[in-house]
Amino acid sequence: MSDDQYYQRDQQHGYGQGHGQGYGSEPHAQQQYGQQQYQQQHYQEPANTQDAQTWQGQTWDTQYQPQVQHQQQPHHQQPHPQQVAAETAYLPQQSGAYPLPPETPAPAPEPVPAAPAPPAATPAPDSYSAPTTMGNARITDAQRARAEGRSPIIPPGAQPAGLTAVLALLLAGGAAVGPYALLVPLVILQAVTAAGWFRLNGMWPARQGIALAFAGALVADVAVLAVDDEYALPAILGSLGAWVLLTVVLQLRSYAGADERMQGLMATVASASLAIIATGNLAAAPDAVVVGALAVAAATVARALPLPGPASIVVALAAGAGAGILAGGLTDIGGQGALLGLGAGVCALIGLRVASYDYPSRFVHMTAGVALPLTVAVPAIYLLGRALA
Numbered sequence: 001m002s003d004d005q006y007y008q009r010d011q012q013h014g015y016g017q018g019h020g021q022g023y024g025s026e027p028h029a030q031q032q033y034g035q036q037q038y039q040q041q042h043y044q045e046p047a048n049t050q051d052a053q054t055w056q057g058q059t060w061d062t063q064y065q066p067q068v069q070h071q072q073q074p075h076h077q078q079p080h081p082q083q084v085a086a087e088t089a090y091l092p093q094q095s096g097a098y099p100l101p102p103e104t105p106a107p108a109p110e111p112v113p114a115a116p117a118p119p120a121a122t123p124a125p126d127s128y129s130a131p132t133t134m135g136n137a138r139i140t141d142a143q144r145a146r147a148e149g150r151s152p153i154i155p156p157g158a159q160p161a162g163l164t165a166v167l168a169l170l171l172a173g174g175a176a177v178g179p180y181a182l183l184v185p186l187v188i189l190q191a192v193t194a195a196g197w198f199r200l201n202g203m204w205p206a207r208q209g210i211a212l213a214f215a216g217a218l219v220a221d222v223a224v225l226a227v228d229d230e231y232a233l234p235a236i237l238g239s240l241g242a243w244v245l246l247t248v249v250l251q252l253r254s255y256a257g258a259d260e261r262m263q264g265l266m267a268t269v270a271s272a273s274l275a276i277i278a279t280g281n282l283a284a285a286p287d288a289v290v291v292g293a294l295a296v297a298a299a300t301v302a303r304a305l306p307l308p309g310p311a312s313i314v315v316a317l318a319a320g321a322g323a324g325i326l327a328g329g330l331t332d333i334g335g336q337g338a339l340l341g342l343g344a345g346v347c348a349l350i351g352l353r354v355a356s357y358d359y360p361s362r363f364v365h366m367t368a369g370v371a372l373p374l375t376v377a378v379p380a381i382y383l384l385g386r387a388l389a
Contacts, residue, residue: 141359152359155352156369161304163370168297171281171374172327175289179225179282182289186282190217190275193375196368197271200360201263209268212250216243217275224282232283233382240276244269280378287331288340288385291324292377295341296348298323300373303352313349320345336388343380351376 142152167185174182194213198206220239224232251265281289299320303312324341328334351372355364 155356156365158304160369161300164300165297168293172290172293175286192371194275200368201267213271213275216272220276220279243272278375280382284382285385291327291337292344292381294327295320295324295344299345299348340384344377347377347380348373
């Protein structure tokens with residue numbers, strides 16, 4: 001078959017039209033021209049920063065493909081239809097792509113209003129406030145009571161007064177029997193005094209300080225029992241001086257801070273002093289101990305009665321003096337027991353006031369509130385007993 005026959009067959013079947021089979025065919029030349037125009041527009045125009053900085057290939061984001069904005073050609077240069085077809089043939093597939101919505105600043109979250117704190121419940125005069133975990137951790141119960149208009153002074157009440165009366169009766173009975181019978185309730189009084197004083201100063205647990213003060217009281221008891229009656233007072237003062245010196249030495253060996261060591265020193269010295277002073281019951285006259293202990297019991301119970309402040313004090317002192325008169329009639333002191341009972345009653349009220357200071361806890365009331373009225377009254381019992389006997 002000749003070349004003319006092959007050419008006519010190709011023209012009849014449409015071969016070589018629009019497929020670019022021949023290198024010299026017109027469609028192939030138009031396709032190359034379209035490729036050159038596409039490359040010039042997209043890769044040879046660095047001045048157009050929008051097209052130069054846009055990624056034209058496939059990205060990892062399958063939902064968003066940037067839409068390329070081509071520079072529009074002038075109206076006098078209309079592209080050939082086959083040129084447009086050639087350009088679109090080389091563009092990547094963008095199925096399912098849609099433009100990203102414009103970014104808008106996220107609204108600032110609205111501040112949540114703080115819930116109002118519930119009003120603090122005001123406890124009854126003889127009750128205790130509930131523990132709290134809110135507010136300033138450094139504020140004390142006494143400061144909170146003052147801020148709320150309440151008194152930070154809480155008397156021990158009737159139950160500690162009853163225990164004080166029982167312990168006073170034991171002391172009076174032991175003194176009437178003998179020094180060794182007096183030693184048992186006296187040791188109880190000294191132990192409760194040492195523990196209550198440390199807790200009253202806010203130092204708990206303080207086992208070493210309590211044990212040290214109680215040990216000093218026991219040493220003073222042994223010293224008084226080991227000497228004659230005329231040397232009882234020097235034995236008490238010597239034990240007190242030795243124990244103060246021992247307390248200072250032990251505090252100097254402590255690794256705590258200066259403020260903490262000073263606080264521990266003062267609390268230990270005061271506790272040991274009070275516990276050793278209680279030993280004066282062994283050195284005092286037995287009749288004076290009987291009268292004084294009964295006067296303290298009467299004054300403490302009268303002070304716990306629900307009476308106004310000044311009236312309660314007057315009634316307590318009158319009860320102490322009356323108990324002194326009654327107890328003096330049973331002993332050799334006689335009517336002078338009123339003076340002894342009045343002095344012991346005044347000291348008992350001072351001890352109660354100290355145990356009520358600065359919003360104390362129930363533990364303080366059951367220790368210091370029980371022991372301090374009897375312990376503070378010991379010097380008055382010893383001195384007045386020596387003077388009246």
